[in-house]
Amino acid sequence: MASEKLHGKKIAFLATDMVEQVELTEPWQAVEEAGAKPALVSIKPGEIQAFNHYDKAGSFKVDEQVSAARAADYDGLVLPGGVGNPDTLRMDPDAVEFVRAIFEAGKPVAVICHGPWTLVEADVVRGRTLTSFPSVKTDLQNAGAKWVDEEVVVDNGLVSSRKPDDLPAFCAKMIEEFAEGVHARQRVSAGATA
Numbered sequence: 001m002a003s004e005k006l007h008g009k010k011i012a013f014l015a016t017d018m019v020e021q022v023e024l025t026e027p028w029q030a031v032e033e034a035g036a037k038p039a040l041v042s043i044k045p046g047e048i049q050a051f052n053h054y055d056k057a058g059s060f061k062v063d064e065q066v067s068a069a070r071a072a073d074y075d076g077l078v079l080p081g082g083v084g085n086p087d088t089l090r091m092d093p094d095a096v097e098f099v100r101a102i103f104e105a106g107k108p109v110a111v112i113c114h115g116p117w118t119l120v121e122a123d124v125v126r127g128r129t130l131t132s133f134p135s136v137k138t139d140l141q142n143a144g145a146k147w148v149d150e151e152v153v154v155d156n157g158l159v160s161s162r163k164p165d166d167l168p169a170f171c172a173k174m175i176e177e178f179a180e181g182v183h184a185r186q187r188v189s190a191g192a193t194a
Contacts, residue, residue, distance in 0.1 A: 077109045
């Protein structure tokens, strides 16, 4: 039964102000519908302000500050996009370390749009194949990734998509990877031993 595919799992959504709202809410709903518990992890307490492209949208309650978050408490990670959100996250040492710890633990990660900027900062894309919003292509290539222009790309537990139009395919593959659980290849990309 689809609603129980992720029963008992807890998925972290790492985001801050200027997150692209639909890239937060649609994966969140998909995770809930699959039976998992999503949690909004951010760099500050309280609420974060989402955007619809350049316009303010809704605000969302933060469940845990990333400075206190532990990879061991989560079964997977979602990194929504928006331009300002990942640009701020990649400058926060706690956010970068949390992402790196998720990879080192071999846990699946789903990233969309500009979200890979945080992966670049965590140095976990070397040798991986992924996609993103086109403006992030050069950053990913410079960090050692193979960039492709596809709706959704899956590379051993790492799911990536380009933009909100890709959300249906992104959410479906994300749920599959979260259901599979730990992927040894994630650890290898993070520099740990599998």
